[in-house]
Amino acid sequence: MPQVSMTVNGKPASGDVEGRTLLSSFLRDTLGLTGTHVGCDTSQCGACVVHVDGEAVKACTMFALEAEGAEVATIEGQAAPDGTLNAIQAAFQEHHGLQCGFCTPGMVMSAAALLKDNPKPSEAEIRDYLEGNLCRCTGYHNIVKAIMAASGQDVGAIAAE
Amino acid sequence: MYAFDFERPSTLAEAEKALAGEDAQALGGGQTLIPTLKQRLAMPEKLVSLGAIQEIKGVCKGDDGALCVGGGTTHATVAREAAADYPALAALAAHIGDPAVRNRGTIGGSIANNDPAACYPAAVLASGATVVTNKRKIAADDYFKGMFETALDEGEIITEVRFPVPEKASYQKFEQPASRFALVGVFVAKYADGVRVGVTGASEGGVFRWTEAEAALSADFSTGAVEGMARPADGMMSDLHGSAAYRAHLVGVMTRRAVAAAS
Numbered sequence A: 001m002p003q004v005s006m007t008v009n010g011k012p013a014s015g016d017v018e019g020r021t022l023l024s025s026f027l028r029d030t031l032g033l034t035g036t037h038v039g040c041d042t043s044q045c046g047a048c049v050v051h052v053d054g055e056a057v058k059a060c061t062m063f064a065l066e067a068e069g070a071e072v073a074t075i076e077g078q079a080a081p082d083g084t085l086n087a088i089q090a091a092f093q094e095h096h097g098l099q100c101g102f103c104t105p106g107m108v109m110s111a112a113a114l115l116k117d118n119p120k121p122s123e124a125e126i127r128d129y130l131e132g133n134l135c136r137c138t139g140y141h142n143i144v145k146a147i148m149a150a151s152g153q154d155v156g157a158i159a160a161e
Numbered sequence B: 001m002y003a004f005d006f007e008r009p010s011t012l013a014e015a016e017k018a019l020a021g022e023d024a025q026a027l028g029g030g031q032t033l034i035p036t037l038k039q040r041l042a043m044p045e046k047l048v049s050l051g052a053i054q055e056i057k058g059v060c061k062g063d064d065g066a067l068c069v070g071g072g073t074t075h076a077t078v079a080r081e082a083a084a085d086y087p088a089l090a091a092l093a094a095h096i097g098d099p100a101v102r103n104r105g106t107i108g109g110s111i112a113n114n115d116p117a118a119c120y121p122a123a124v125l126a127s128g129a130t131v132v133t134n135k136r137k138i139a140a141d142d143y144f145k146g147m148f149e150t151a152l153d154e155g156e157i158i159t160e161v162r163f164p165v166p167e168k169a170s171y172q173k174f175e176q177p178a179s180r181f182a183l184v185g186v187f188v189a190k191y192a193d194g195v196r197v198g199v200t201g202a203s204e205g206g207v208f209r210w211t212e213a214e215a216a217l218s219a220d221f222s223t224g225a226v227e228g229m230a231r232p233a234d235g236m237m238s239d240l241h242g243s244a245a246y247r248a249h250l251v252g253v254m255t256r257r258a259v260a261a262a263s
Helices: A023-029 A087-094 A104-117 A124-132 A140-148 B010-020 B033-038 B073-079 B086-094 B105-111 B120-126 B211-219 B244-261
Strands: A005-008 A011-016 A051-054 A057-060 A071-073 B005-007 B024-027 B046-048 B057-061 B068-070 B128-133 B137-141 B144-146 B158-163 B167-176 B182-191 B194-200
Touching: A005 A051, A023 A051, A051 A104, A071 B167, A087 A140, A104 A124, A104 A140, A104 B005, A124 A140, B010 B024, B010 B046, B057 B073, B057 B128, B068 B105, B073 B086, B073 B105, B086 B120, B086 B167, B086 B182, B105 B158, B120 B144, B120 B167, B120 B182, B120 B194, B167 B244, B182 B244, B194 B211, B194 B244
Parallel strands: A005 A071, B005 B046, B024 B046
Antiparallel strands: A005 A011, A051 A057, A051 A071, B057 B068, B068 B158, B128 B137, B128 B158, B167 B182, B182 B194
């Protein structure tokens, strides 16, 4: 069985995988990092979004072996080691950007990717960027608010829907 | 998914060798192929990932002024790096799927698969682009052979797509909101020697050139030149998202929008 090695949240990680093992399965089943959720497993819902070499990807639609040697970031690496939430996570909490929480890891990872490239996105840009992240609870409104707040912008301007 | 062997060569030469075996399948960004494998609609003996081959990645300007896009270049990279030279192509790439899909999906993968509702085939055909493989150069007009069919041979790898840059162009997509594929997408490109119109999402035969509109627009590049023009519904796809007649109508509408937006 082939072996794969990568860096996950700054730490070396490796394991035996099959050719068909998805990155999402490797993270969840081999490494025990179950924060990366698998919602649809058809690359539509975005609950499995992680960063590979700094870019947001759907971990259910990439083979583990394709991440050989890559830097992978997952939701588990977002908070500080003492558990202090990062700015995006704290804003999701503050603005009630989740209800059941299933989509939240993907939402937070997508938001982090957006803010890296676009530190002050408009409401329209946030909604556009979240095209591939589905939330069936919130209607997205508070998620957009949280991301606006995490980028240091006024959330009062977002009209209630 | 059925089990398969997996290889990830770092050079084109190694990839050619790996693909020479029976039932070997090239893997681009996997944004279509992996869902297909999950549904057990494909069962290759071996998958050969092209993702580590640096020599087929990137966007550059050719000596003849053409925009050259490496076959392994992601949609996100094209959206960024083609924006100055070929804005209509960059805009098309920027609206494929969603951001995470664009960070993985590649132009070579898209046109090798030739989904009848994919965006890139419309741009390749309307630009009269050249598909360069590890074996030969194929003109766009000879490349697309029908739904999910191309001129590629088994094991042939798309190394580059060369786009002659038009004076004006625009791609207008009527998006199917669930899949984000084109219900109908029209790419209009105006060159010094005439206008080309590529239509995706509409026909049972896959991407096609709308030659009647090309003739009208070559004589007069204005929305008025194609006002009232429509395709016959014969041969158009028909499904729960849109009837053949609806798609035929949209071809006219999206063509006019593309002409109006061309820059």
